[in-house]
Amino acid sequence: ETGVTQSPTHLIKTRGQQVTLRCSSQSGHNTVSWYQQALGQGPQFIFQYYREEENGRGNFPPRFSGLQFPNYSSELNVNALELDDSALYLCASSLDVGSTDTQYFGPGTRLTVL
Amino acid sequence: AQSVAQPEDQVNVAEGNPLTVKCTYSVSGNPYLFWYVQYPNRGLQFLLKYITGDNLVKGSYGFEAEFNKSQTSFHLKKPSALVSDSALYFCAVRDRVSGANNLFFGTGTRLTVIP
Numbered sequence: 001e002t003g004v005t006q007s008p009t010h011l012i013k014t015r016g017q018q019v020t021l022r023c024s025s026q027s028g029h030n031t032v033s034w035y036q037q038a039l040g041q042g043p044q045f046i047f048q049y050y051r052e053e054e055n056g057r058g059n060f061p062p063r064f065s066g067l068q069f070p071n072y073s074s075e076l077n078v079n080a081l082e083l084d085d086s087a088l089y090l091c092a093s094s095l096d097v098g099s100t101d102t103q104y105f106g107p108g109t110r111l112t113v114l
Numbered sequence: 115a116q117s118v119a120q121p122e123d124q125v126n127v128a129e130g131n132p133l134t135v136k137c138t139y140s141v142s143g144n145p146y147l148f149w150y151v152q153y154p155n156r157g158l159q160f161l162l163k164y165i166t167g168d169n170l171v172k173g174s175y176g177f178e179a180e181f182n183k184s185q186t187s188f189h190l191k192k193p194s195a196l197v198s199d200s201a202l203y204f205c206a207v208r209d210r211v212s213g214a215n216n217l218f219f220g221t222g223t224r225l226t227v228i229p
Contacts, residue, residue, distance in 0.1 A: 004157075033216055042204055042219030043158070045211060056214020090157055092217075099146055099208050099215040100165045105157040 003027055004093050004106035012112045013081050021076040021109045023091035029104075031055070031097045032074040034066060037088040037108070049074055050097045078111075086113045116141040116209045118188075120220035127195045128228050135190040135223045137205030146208035147188045148217065149179055151201045158204065164188060175199070195227045 003026035013019050025032055031050045035043035045058035049068035063079040072093070078085055088110050092103035118139045127133045139145055146165055150158040162173025169181045179190045190203060202222050209218040 006157075033214070035217075042206075042221050043217070045209070045214070045216040045218070048214035048216060056211050056216065058211050058216065092158075097215060099210070100163075101215070102148070102160055102163060103217060104160060105150070107157040110155075 004091065004104055006089075006091055006106040006109050008109060009107070010110045010112075012114065014114050015081055015083060017081050018077065018079045019081060019111060021078075021089050021091075021111070023074045023076070023093075023106055025072045025074070025093035026104055029093035029095050030072050031094045031101070032068055032072065033092045033094070033103060034074070034076050035090045035092065036060075037090060038084075039087070043090055046076070048097070055097060081113045083113050086111060115211075116145070116207045116218050118147075118205045118207045118218065118220040120203075120205055120223045122223050123221070124224050124226070126226045126228060129197055130194050133192050133195040133199070133225065133227070135203045135205075135225060137188045137190065137220060139186050139188060139205075139207050141207060145181075145188075147179075147181065148206040148208070149173065149177070149188075149190050150204045150206060150219075152204065152222075153201045161190070195225075197227045197229050200225055200227045 005024045033048040034046040037043040047057040048055045088108045092105045094101040149161040205220045206217040
């Protein structure tokens with residue numbers, strides 16, 4: 001098991017609501033990336049945080065936002081939830097932001113939007 | 115942009131037989147390639163990566179992968195499959211999106227090891 005933890009494990013929301021997902025990085029890691037994994041698909045990159053700043057963003061709308069804290073833990077916020085937001089949300093931490101650094105994933109948060 | 119393809123949705127293999135899970139890539143520049151495994155209701159576990167050097171990369175749980183530049187492939191292999199290897203396997207390539215070194219994943223291959 002990696003040292004990456006996520007909470008909550010499962011979450012059920014209704015359309016239009018807002019949700020916050022949390023991630024605790026592996027010790028010593030300063031970079032956190034978030035991914036969305038829809039059912040039957042591979043994970044898709046949402047955004048990355050490095051030393052508390054957003055370091056890049058995938059093809060997701062602005063209602064997906066995030067934060068990284070001084071201890072390098074992170075939050076993913078999704079506003080105005082849509083049915084298609086139902087997915088497994090994965091965070092991954094890495095030692096640094098370099099291209100060869102391995103990303104270690106947490107167990108994920110399963111979000112269901114009704 | 116970089117991409118990977120996993121041509122097989124499902125691979126079945128008998129326990130004790132060698133297994134191969136296929137992955138091909140398309141990149142500009144040097145490819146940085148990764149394999150992850152996902153068990154039911156779990157996150158992704160890192161198996162191995164190719165950055166540079168020896169074309170045969172050894173990883174966790176007895177898995178290895180062969181990097182083939184001419185065929186643009188990075189197939190995952192194991193000499194003798196275990197029932198516990200049954201899982202969903204993802205190949206990924208390092209991509210670069212708006213400054214971030216993220217991972218671009220394939221669609222996954224479900225491996226079933228038959229006792």
